[in-house]
Amino acid sequence: MNFFNGIIHNQVFIACFLAWFIAQLIKVVLTYFFENRFDASRFVGSGGMPSSHTSFVTSLATAVGLVSGYESSEFALSLVLALVVMYDAAGVRRSVGKQAQILNAIIDDFQKHRKDPLNEERLKELIGHTPIEVFAGAILGILIAHLVV
Known part of the structure; x- marks a missing residue:
């Protein structure tokens, strides 16, 4: 199986990508809804509601936990990464x-x-993000991972 084929069939990667994509899309929608303007740069920009960094890493940790087990070293590694990213985003x-x-x-x-x-x-x-934006990103990431994996 080649690299591309492996990636598109990797449930963990799909969960992460989808969580990031949806979080970024939500930022565009919220900007339009609250500021009455379409700002496509919000799709690739940092900051805002929800934290796409957080949704990305929490979907990673959750998906790895679902696939490899919550007692696995892979889950521990992905959880530590998620905690560092979330601390960095809000701090x-x-x-x-x-x-x-x-x-x-x-x-x-x-x-x-x-x-x-x-x-x-x-x-x-x-x-960066407020704690609420990080929390919303975490909930989104966990939910997406459960839906995908």
């Missing part, structure tokens, strides 16, 4: 986003008082 990356907001505000204020503008691009502010 470190969230803090980076807040810092970017503050720095952008400082630069905007600084620009108002300068004759020659700075040629700096704005920092990306929507990077």
Whole structure:
């Protein structure tokens, strides 16, 4: 069996990909619903509701648990990976986003008082996730894995 054929028949991979895809699609739909605008960049962007990183890794851990058993080393490895990603999404990356907001505000204020503008691009502010966004991503990932595997 070749690589491509193996991937498209791998239930764990399909669960992960589908969980990520649905989470990203939900971001586009929610942006349209709450902001009355279609923003296709939300499909590939980070941050927002639900956390696609979290749905990806929780579907991985759940699918591996369902396939290999929850007592397996593979499940333990995927669970640890999921916990690290979820901590990073709600902790470190969230803090980076807040810092970017503050720095952008400082630069905007600084620009108002300068004759020659700075040629700096704005920092990306929507990077991390709130705990609710991570929780929603986790529920989505677990649900998708149970539906696929």
